[in-house]
Amino acid sequence: MKVSIDQDKCVASGQCVMAAAEVFDQRDEDGIVVLLNENPPEEQADDVRQAAALCPALAITVDE
Structure with a gap:
């Protein structure tokens, strides 16, 4: 699995951190x-x- 983010799209909602604090x-x-x-x-x-x-x-991309 490879994860990438687009900081330009991010709206700082924090949902990613709440779901996966070890990764985001x-x-x-x-x-x-x-x-x-x-x-x-x-x-x-x-x-x-x-x-x-x-x-x-939709600022997070996951490639399996």
Whole structure:
């Protein structure tokens, strides 16, 4: 699994962090998503998929 983000699309809702805090974080100054791990382990895959599905801006791409 490879995860990528588009910070330009991000609306700082924080849904990704709530779903997969090991993979996503937010910048302190504006809340924009920060990718902590572009290749998360298999045990985090479901959380990452949920984060992508919950993102209101569709700023997360997951390639299986």
